[in-house]
Amino acid sequence: MAEETPDSEEEVAEPPKAKLGMVQILMIIAIVIVTQVVMKVVLDTFYPTPVAGVEEEAEEAEEEEEEIPPEERGPANYLPLDPALVVNIRHDGESQYLQASVQLMTWDTDVYDAAKTHAPALRSALIMLFSTADYEALGTVEGKRALQEAARDTINRVLKELAGIEGVDAVYLTSLVFQ
Numbered sequence: 001m002a003e004e005t006p007d008s009e010e011e012v013a014e015p016p017k018a019k020l021g022m023v024q025i026l027m028i029i030a031i032v033i034v035t036q037v038v039m040k041v042v043l044d045t046f047y048p049t050p051v052a053g054v055e056e057e058a059e060e061a062e063e064e065e066e067e068i069p070p071e072e073r074g075p076a077n078y079l080p081l082d083p084a085l086v087v088n089i090r091h092d093g094e095s096q097y098l099q100a101s102v103q104l105m106t107w108d109t110d111v112y113d114a115a116k117t118h119a120p121a122l123r124s125a126l127i128m129l130f131s132t133a134d135y136e137a138l139g140t141v142e143g144k145r146a147l148q149e150a151a152r153d154t155i156n157r158v159l160k161e162l163a164g165i166e167g168v169d170a171v172y173l174t175s176l177v178f179q
Contacts, residue, residue: 076169077112079104081119084175087127091135098130098138101175104155104168114163115155125158126151138178148173 084101104122106112115122129150137143148171156166 074107074109077106077109078172079106079112079115079119080174081123081126085123085127085130087131087133089131089133089135089178096135096179098133098178099175100126100130100173100177102126102151103172103174105170105172106168108167111159111165111167114159114165115168118159118162121158121162122155125154129154135178138176144173144176 081102081104084099086097086099088095089098090096104115106115130147133147134143137146151171151173152168155168155171159168160166
């Protein structure tokens with residue numbers, strides 16, 4: 001017997017064409033969306049976008065530092081505000097204590113002299129500021145840095161009001177106890 005060969009092209013079975021169903025399309029879209037979300041989380045975690053204004057402040061700080069070369073600045077001047085500041089802060093409706101040893105740093109001797117002269121006013125302003133501190137935030141590095149920055153801004157504001165000069169470059173919390 002002879003093998004049967006198809007006489008026409010119609011008898012040859014064509015393989016079925018792959019068609020995407022609605023479920024497959026939705027799965028592909030879901031995979032693309034999940035991939036984008038994961039990439040966004042990874043990028044935000046390892047490469048956070050700077051907060052508005054932070055870059056400008058950093059650029060201004062760099063410009064200020066570039067204006068006076070380090071060799072022309074002279075030594076840093078540190079002024080301890082002794083004794084340590086002790087204030088009451090609220091936590092869960094209860095009164096807690098915050099004790100902070102504070103030192104000011106400036107490159108300018110005129111600012112140092114003004115801060116030394118007006119130390120009682122600076123201590124008073126810091127006591128008012130520290131008494132508004134958030135107990136929970138003080139448990140984090142970011143909270144402590146925010147308190148330092150607020151203290152520097154407060155001190156510069158008070159010096160501007162009393163002596164017409166500002167320029168405290170940093171406030172250091174050399175001891176911070178809260179309970």
